[in-house]
Amino acid sequence: MSTVTDRSPEVGADYIDTLRRFHYGEPAAAQATRRPEGAVLPALLNPYRDAATIRYRYPLYLAPYDAPDEAPLATPLAQHLAQSIATFAPGDDEARILKDNLPWLERHLRNALTAPDPVAAPASFEAAAAALEEHLDLGQSNRDTLRSDLESLRAAIAEGSEFLGYGPDAPLHLLLHAIRRHGLPRREALRKRIADSKRVLESLLKVEAARSGPAASGAAAERLDASLLSSMLDKRAHGSVAMSAARRARIEQALGVLQAWDDDPVLVRFIGKVTNPWFGREDTVDVIDSTDPCAAAGETFERDALRFAGLFAALRTAALEKEDSYDPAVHDSWFAGFDWQSFSADELRHVTPVVAIVSADHLAGDGLPSFSRLLGSRRPVHIVSWIRAYDNPAVQPGEGPFDAYRFELAYFGVGHRQAIVAQTSAASHDDMLAGFECALDSNRTSLHLINRGTQTKSEQPILDPWFVASAAVESRAHPLLLVNPDAGDYAAERVSFAGNPQADKDWPVESLEYEDPDGERKEMSLAFTFADYALLMPALHEHFRMVPKGYESDDLVPVANYLDSDSEAAERLVPFVWAIDEDGSLVRLAVSRALIFACRDRLNYWHTLQELAGVHNFYVEEAVERVLEDARAAAEAEREELLKAHAEELDSARSAAAGEAMGQLVDVLMGADLSSMIGDSAPATMPAAETTDAVADDEPVVDEAEAEPEPEPEPEDEELSFDEPWLDTAACTTCDDCISINKMMFAYNADKQAILKDPRAGTYAELVEAAETCPAKCIHPGKPLDPNEPGLDELMARAAPFN
């Protein structure tokens, strides 16, 4: 709980002028005011200061590559453990010790992941389980229970699975994981297809070799035309025809290609700067250094595709030859120009994926031409770039990140129309994996712009990287976006905006609880803006100045309100963000105009993306408003019409009624006996009402036989009875009664409540006695298990009330 600790300002009332001058960038005012010092955090992020005590989406449990298709690629460890426990211990009281200590186990596993690379999950879990047992140091009985539960949980950690902690290389590890999951089955299928095709071609050659030689030789052969003789035979009795030399050569050539095919273990080629040696050691990864990764990736793909073109041509030839449907007139020319553009979608997916790993600065700088060419090339090459969400990738040396409008790489990618563009965050692994899988299932160029929360130019952020990356998404500094042209031609079909918090608002709004100087708990709503995110970067603290505690001015307004105000009002206002210092005090930080400029820029981009994704689409909203307006006008016109008609009818009815009434009055007056209006004019009295009793007495007697039958009584709750004995453990009061009757039959569980340990460990008589004695009536003896026990009739009668 943060507090506002100070009431008394340490500066004069005109301090707002100094802050205003700082806001406008006056160096003297910047000197005269105080920068935030130490670990000052945006107020909404204060609860996340100590990442070690917070469960977030990492570490991840990576399912093995051969896991069933429906198994997710990666699951947060906490979720995987909890789901696994629920399968063997669904009740609250089951596996209690393990459930109570799951956070310890989880934290131990997380702390054990010191390297940024995945580790084998089974071994890691076993070590953590042993550490938990040692840590708890339980008595024998509890130790046995815990061990058994840990073994059950261990069974849910599949062989070949891995744990992955959060780190700078988590995205590449997840990409590799997705490639393996997709690539290994494809590679296996290709291997099988090659083997099958080889067999087909070898069989064709074998049959040809085994074919009997010419029926005649020597001089006879010169006079005897075997083919002509064959043609004279019945059509069903063709003789064997020798394979043409061209066909044999074609088959031998295709077989040669298939036999020479090098079954390369490499599943992916990473091109660019990959500093982690782990990837270099993996035989499924080929790391290629390059200064222009986009260009190199295109060339590498071409080389690979050429190699695969030979293979696929051979495979296709084999298929045609198997059916004997190779037509040289058609196929020779087609195969002559066979390259990757002739590949089927499935064949393209077999080509070793190529991933260019490029810095955002390079993409927006020197690498821009090759980047753009690759995006438009149709080559199914993937581009991965690390995005600094607070920075402008197009910034030149000596420039500040807010000196110009930000170069939005995602929008640049969308501008190429036919590439998959995924702007994702490493913190949100499922969104990031969705982007990878979308690209791997497609045959388009893909661009993955990933923020990791780890990369800065100079000083590290104050918060744990996972939270920094998440804050980038929250603050619209790095909105999540997936554009998949395979989904259709329209933005509504292509664009996914999933994962953005409160996507319909300008900024997400959260509530903040705090304590005022009087110790009273209060709450306020705060928008989390780009300025709040910028506060996480010590390098940007130059854009903030402390507002002295207790200082009040009407001109100080939160950034979100400032951005909403009109330009005239904004001139005198000074925007600020709420923050919390290391002492837990709530403070305000005035914000520079340059940072406000960046906020407006980010907001503008956010609005653009909203419109692209169909959130607050101007045209739609305008059309809806127009339709509503038309409907309202039509309804109003109809109402007016009805009111008018009603008024007319009313007038007409009134005149008719008035005329009629006047006529009747005249009739009455003309024909009335006015004498009755004088003297004894009291109306005749009504006969006295009969007493209620009399009525009751006179009520007809209904014959019982004719009376309506009494409604059937509501059936009571259905009585359930069971043949098997059972004990309602939750209702047990731990009175010891049943235990004292038979300790083999009854026992206590971990909550010291009775369970029916073994109903055969005693007599039915004991079971019935226990049921009768039980104060909670939670023992239900059922039917006797031993039909030969004496006195069963009496015992069953005694047991009946408890079943």
Next chain:
Amino acid sequence: MFGLKGDWSLEVKDRYFTLEDYCGAEPRWCTGCGDHGILAAVHRVCRDSQVKPEKTVAVSGIGCSSRLPHYMKTYGFHGLHGRALPVACGIKSRRPDLDIWVATGDGDCFSIGAAHWVHAMRYNMDLTMLVFDNGIYGLTKKQTSPTTPVDVPTNTHPSGSLLPPLNPLTVTLGVTNVSFVAQIVDWNAQIRHQVIQMAHEHKGTGFVRIIQRCPVYVEAIGKTLQEEPARMQLLTHEKGVQVDDSVKKLFPNHAEHDPTDLAAALTIAADTSVLPLGILYRNPDAPRYDDISAAGLEMSAAERLAGMNQALDHFAI
């Protein structure tokens, strides 16, 4: 924020305690005695709240109930008859960091310990006070206690108790600054556990009267209630006891009662035609004497001496 769910906290404790860590000697109460269940509930509440055994003290007076400290693997004080509360208050005033359970009975608390009971309720120190009320002096073999019902024969009143029993609820609710009053029966595990847990979590004296069966001397008291559940009234409320339908079904007579309403609590308590079960009254804001008595505990001996000298200097001539 960040899409983090309610279970985002990954706080872990250095140590973990199982039921075993709170279970002391083998209980020697009679078979079928309601005390077994109360003890099990105390063990479970300790385990659920993970209080450190070495930071827990069970204090009792004299009687069957007061054997409880022997059955706890924590610190304990089996005191003098009626004096559980003064000892507990003394411990709390010097060691406010300790978690204190008081086990007492209808004879121990409502008779010889009555004066301590009243004042302890007013002092409202942070204790969990369980009164095991079986309506009889059991340990001394069947003498009339303050809560023995009329006409129940005992060794001191062979022809039956003469006077109407004391109503501990109205007495307790009538004490100034009382902060938590509840009543339960030992034979309903769910309500028993929930109420004792709430009394334990309550900051102040959590008074829980537990109607407890003594199958040896006054079996009829518990048996009658068990066989006629309509004689009890279950009080439920969002700020009090909340039970599922299976438990509600056991009590045909149940009502909503807001435990912050003292006047309503007194009305319910005064109606002896039914036995109310649940939280009658709860006020977490009542002042606690241990907050006051703990002042200065952190001072060193030298600081205290200096303070005392400063105070005495006022009287120097």
